[in-house]
Amino acid sequence: MHEMSIVEALMEQITKMAQEQNWEAVTRVRLRVGVMRQIVPDILEFCFNVASKGTIMEGAILEMEEVPLRVKCEGCGHIWNDKEFLGLCPECGSIDVNVLGGMELELTNLEVEVKHAKAREH
């Protein structure tokens, strides 16, 4: 189960940005997750909910966009989406194929609340 390691890395990155940019809370976290990363979304979400307790990310909604496996044949140029990687072009039978998409693990964007300097409002 490597989801907890991923959550730790994610939270570390967000915490650092929050300190630098003066965020009070993070309310939404959007990720792009490639199908080839062997990540179970429910486990990732569970880990995030547990680990974020007591931090500025507590209660934030974790949204995961699944990125399909996309493969290109270097022989004939055919590009296709697949459920699993089989290193064979369905068009020409070449084994010279490369994965274009499906390996992503990207923090796309965040929704945050920025701290206000209260004293200045009066």
Added chain:
Amino acid sequence: MPKLVNIKKSVMAADEEHASFIRNIMREKGILMINMIGSPGSGKTTVLEKLLPALDLRCAVIEGDVATSKDAERIAATGTPVVQINTQGGCHLEAHLVRKALQDIPIDDIDVLFVENVGNLVCPAEFDLGESFKMAISSVPEGDDKPLKYPSLFHKARAVLLTKVDLLPFIKFDKSTFWNDVKKLNPKASKFELAALEDKGVDELVNSIKDWLNEVRGN
């Protein structure tokens, strides 16, 4: 009002930096670094015990285990420099752990660095350690269905070792199924069959390691 902040950065960016750092060191020093991944009991340490004395190259080993230094002791008995990493429950090695362990490896005086990952077919495949390539190790008693059940590892591995082939007469294992599935996932993978305790298949691996070392050194 919530504010939208665009990031578009890898979640593992911090660890990927450690992996790049390691990869640069290996390139600079001309070291072949192999990340060995397989189940607990697949024979990773036994392969190393046979390989290290047979290789007339300067080697070092980083051992990744949840607990104990049992594997490191077995490697040390071959006279090879070894560093043990205990992950304390972690199911895989990460680049920052390997970078720290490198401080105790004589990197100016080695040709090949083996990293024996924590026994696990899933998670170790997902973390780049800065290695030259991944090597998958699968043993006959685990069954011939492992490549398709753990496609990510077999897809990424440059070399696949099938170990304990001396047990084939006693176990239901179809070798052609195993290798055909490896070929489907990874047509370019180098394939090896070993019965390390009987010294079978070790020479072939030794020769390939020499070729791979020449390759990373651009010879």
